[in-house]
Amino acid sequence: MxxxxxxxxxxxxxxxxxxxxxxxxTRIILGIGLIGNGANLLLVxxxxxxxxxxxxxxxxxxxxxxxxxxxxxxxxVVITFGLTAFLLALAYRSWQLTHDDEVEDDVEDRRIAKxxxxxxxxxxxxxxxxxxxxDLDGGDPPTERDPR
Amino acid sequence: MNALLAIPIVIPLLAAALAVxxxxxxxxxxxxxxxxxxxxxxxxxxxxxxxxxNGPQATQVGGWPAPIxxxxxxxxxxxxxxxxxxxxxxxxxxxxxxxxxxxxxSAFHPVYLxxxxxxxxxxxxxxxxxxxxxxxxxxTASYVLITxxxxxxxxxxxxxxxxxxxxxxxxxxxxxAFVYASTGTVNFADLTERLTTLSxxxxxxxxxxxxxxxxxxxxxxPLFFWLPDAYPTARTSVTAVFAGLLTKVxxxxxxxxxxxxxxxxxxxxxxxxxxxxxxxxxxxxxIAQDDMKRILSFHIVxxxGYMILGIGLFTVSGIxxxxFFVLHQIPVKASLFLxxxxxEHDAGSTKLSKIGGxxxxxxxxxxxxxxxxxxxxxxPPLSGFVGKLALVSAGFDAQAYAIIAISLLVSxxxxxxxxxxxxxxxxxxxxxxxxxxxxxxxxxxxxLMTLSTVALVGLTxxxxxxxxxxxxxxxxxxxxxLDPSTYVRAVQG
Numbered sequence: 001m002x003x004x005x006x007x008x009x010x011x012x013x014x015x016x017x018x019x020x021x022x023x024x025x026t027r028i029i030l031g032i033g034l035i036g037n038g039a040n041l042l043l044v045x046x047x048x049x050x051x052x053x054x055x056x057x058x059x060x061x062x063x064x065x066x067x068x069x070x071x072x073x074x075x076x077v078v079i080t081f082g083l084t085a086f087l088l089a090l091a092y093r094s095w096q097l098t099h100d101d102e103v104e105d106d107v108e109d110r111r112i113a114k115x116x117x118x119x120x121x122x123x124x125x126x127x128x129x130x131x132x133x134x135d136l137d138g139g140d141p142p143t144e145r146d147p148r
Numbered sequence: 149m150n151a152l153l154a155i156p157i158v159i160p161l162l163a164a165a166l167a168v169x170x171x172x173x174x175x176x177x178x179x180x181x182x183x184x185x186x187x188x189x190x191x192x193x194x195x196x197x198x199x200x201x202n203g204p205q206a207t208q209v210g211g212w213p214a215p216i217x218x219x220x221x222x223x224x225x226x227x228x229x230x231x232x233x234x235x236x237x238x239x240x241x242x243x244x245x246x247x248x249x250x251x252x253x254s255a256f257h258p259v260y261l262x263x264x265x266x267x268x269x270x271x272x273x274x275x276x277x278x279x280x281x282x283x284x285x286x287x288t289a290s291y292v293l294i295t296x297x298x299x300x301x302x303x304x305x306x307x308x309x310x311x312x313x314x315x316x317x318x319x320x321x322x323x324x325a326f327v328y329a330s331t332g333t334v335n336f337a338d339l340t341e342r343l344t345t346l347s348x349x350x351x352x353x354x355x356x357x358x359x360x361x362x363x364x365x366x367x368x369x370p371l372f373f374w375l376p377d378a379y380p381t382a383r384t385s386v387t388a389v390f391a392g393l394l395t396k397v398x399x400x401x402x403x404x405x406x407x408x409x410x411x412x413x414x415x416x417x418x419x420x421x422x423x424x425x426x427x428x429x430x431x432x433x434x435i436a437q438d439d440m441k442r443i444l445s446f447h448i449v450x451x452x453g454y455m456i457l458g459i460g461l462f463t464v465s466g467i468x469x470x471x472f473f474v475l476h477q478i479p480v481k482a483s484l485f486l487x488x489x490x491x492e493h494d495a496g497s498t499k500l501s502k503i504g505g506x507x508x509x510x511x512x513x514x515x516x517x518x519x520x521x522x523x524x525x526x527x528p529p530l531s532g533f534v535g536k537l538a539l540v541s542a543g544f545d546a547q548a549y550a551i552i553a554i555s556l557l558v559s560x561x562x563x564x565x566x567x568x569x570x571x572x573x574x575x576x577x578x579x580x581x582x583x584x585x586x587x588x589x590x591x592x593x594x595x596l597m598t599l600s601t602v603a604l605v606g607l608t609x610x611x612x613x614x615x616x617x618x619x620x621x622x623x624x625x626x627x628x629x630l631d632p633s634t635y636v637r638a639v640q641g
């Protein structure tokens with residue numbers, strides 16, 4: 001097996017993982033695309049060593065490349081394509097609604113973090129979250145609750 | 149060639165296509181949906197009867213022989229899952245039809261039918277790659293269902309849900325590539341034989357990779373975090389079918405994998421540890437929540453632990469307990485969420501602080517909740533008690549005392565949560581009442597919504613009443629699972 005496809009898969013996975021760990025939706029989608037392509041390439045690589053004829057060998061030995069992984073990869077490529085399109089549509093909808101490209105925190109999670117009385121100052125835009133919580137509670141900020 | 153095997157997949161897909169054509173005719177769509185799911189359910193009942201008499205059935209799609217063509221296989225486990233799963237799908241569908249006044253119903257029906265076909269295919273497939281395709285069909289439909297409406301909260305939670313599931317799918321592709329590269333086949337029956345020839349280390353690596361993939365779908369510890377975030381944002385009928393069915397598809401895949409592909413079972417201890425942690429974390433996570441939907445979502449996670457416990461024991465009685473527990477969970481979880489739907493319809497909210505005293509407004513829903521909740525907590529004589537009893541006695545036989553103690557403690561925690569919901573929703577008064585409660589006017593609940601919830605709770609009661617024969621079937625299914633030779637013979641003819 002040649003080392004090049006294996007290396008390509010490794011690079012795609014590494015770069016994809018890095019991008020998915022970001023907080024920006026567009027980078028996450030790019031990361032998903034890279035990892036998806038890496039996985040599909042791995043399917044092709046699983047067919048074995050390269051260089052065999054696609055259908056019938058000239059030398060009459062009858063050997064040919066294994067078609068099954070290619071069929072599997074084709075199916076997986078189509079699925080990856082469709083889902084990336086869906087993800088892009090979802091990200092666009094998110095941008096329409098919030099005018100922001102960031103992944104937001106779960107409001108309920110923040111409420112529980114707040115119940116502990118240890119609201120994490122590192123979370124981005126804590127004031128926004130507070131407003132969200134106030135919206136949910138109909139005005140009363142949860143800090144005034146029984147801290148138990 | 150047995151056509152019964154293909155009907156639960158093909159008919160819902162066909163109905164979905166017709167429902168897209170009939171997009172402007174809501175009544176036609178409703179009839180198509182219900183007829184499609186009902187046909188699939190009827191076919192799976194017929195299949196269950198045939199498999200019960202004649203053993204596992206297999207068919208090669210397109211007539212190609214086993215290793216090349218796509219195989220559909222049905223053994224007892226498959227059929228039991230299909231029948232209970234499709235019955236739940238049908239009840240939730242009727243509930244959704246009853247829930248009028250919804251702008252997105254024309255999109256809901258086709259997607260819901262596609263999801264049904266995907267779930268049926270995941271149960272019936274006899275091929276690892278086809279299982280991936282089945283997962284993708286189910287998940288793609290679920291992505292649409294969870295974000296249907298496109299509200300801000302749905303888009304936020306839907307994004308997490310889609311990304312985590314896509315990642316799991318890519319890991320699945322990686323696992324398939326490794327399995328194919330090392331064995332040269334993706335057919336389950338072939339893999340049973342060829343995987344044993346691999347080195348133990350390679351086999352363990354493949355097993356763990358697949359466990360991570362299915363574990364994300366099944367929401368086991370530590371891969372569950374997406375579930376309580378994503379599920380509560382969808383419409384209640386959608387959450388009900390997700391809660392009842394989708395995580396159980398993951399559990400189904402774990403049971404299949406552990407018994408059929410890696411029967412030498414090197415993950416037993418790992419699975420028991422995961423089971424304990426899943427149960428405890430799920431039940432503790434529920435305590436801090438203030439929303440009915442979120443409390444119940446955390447309990448989905450905690451109950452998954454019991455199923456993993458049965459698989460981890462890896463004895464006939466353990467697997468039989470796990471199978472029974474899955475079968476009981478599907479309708480119980482779905483019916484609890486349908487009651488949430490009734491509460492939401494009446495009171496306009498599911499937050500415990502905003503509602504209260506609903507027992508006077510919707511007494512029937514209160515009774516239905518009580519039956520389903522006590523069953524979930526495992527109170528005799530309901531079905532949850534039978535499932536937990538089977539698992540506990542299997543645990544005693546295997547001398548796994550620690551995990552049994554944990555599972556009993558978690559039951560107490562479950563009961564605590566259910567009492568908390570009961571007190572907050574049906575008893576007492578609301579702290580900050582919603583307009584509907586404050587006005588004191590009773591909202592009319594459509595008959596179909598109530599009827600379908602009654603039917604689903606009735607199904608859980610029926611499982612409790614018929615527990616003897618059903619558990620016997622589960623034991624036979626477990627014996628079949630632990631001895632794959634009949635399965636392999638059915639596939640290879």
